[in-house]
Amino acid sequence: MNQPTRWYRNYNKEYFQGLLPKVPVIWGLKMLLVAQVQYDKEWIPTKIWINNELQKWPALAATALLHEMVHIWITVAERDVYCQHGRPFMRTLRRLMNEGAFDRLL
Numbered sequence: 702m703n704q705p706t707r708w709y710r711n712y713n714k715e716y717f718q719g720l721l722p723k724v725p726v727i728w729g730l731k732m733l734l735v736a737q738v739q740y741d742k743e744w745i746p747t748k749i750w751i752n753n754e755l756q757k758w759p760a761l762a763a764t765a766l767l768h769e770m771v772h773i774w775i776t777v778a779e780r781d782v783y784c785q786h787g788r789p790f791m792r793t794l795r796r797l798m799n800e801g802a803f804d805r806l807l
């Protein structure tokens with residue numbers, strides 16, 4: 702298991718009660734985005750891609766990962782695949798912030 706997948710497992714336990722699906726986190730080469738969730742046809746999350754460039758900045762990579770995990774949480778817990786960065790997303794992100802998820806990253 703690679704490092705970001707280990708982060709994912711730990712964050713899942715710590716901040717999402719282990720309720721997120723066990724998806725692999727993959728360093729993506731030549732990505733145009735910072736990070737991205739990949740879904741299947743039924744909007745089930747299958748992978749998280751993190752831009753390979755962020756390997757140089759683990760704290761930024763972990764921050765991007767938490768952001769993508771909030772997207773997965775909204776998809777799984779709220780059954781909302783189109784919310785993007787709307788209110789449920791921001792509410793969850795704020796919860797993570799209050800619980801200290803970003804304390805050692807930002």
Ligand SMILES: [Zn+2]
Pocket residue numbers: 768772785786
């Ligand atoms: Zn986003």
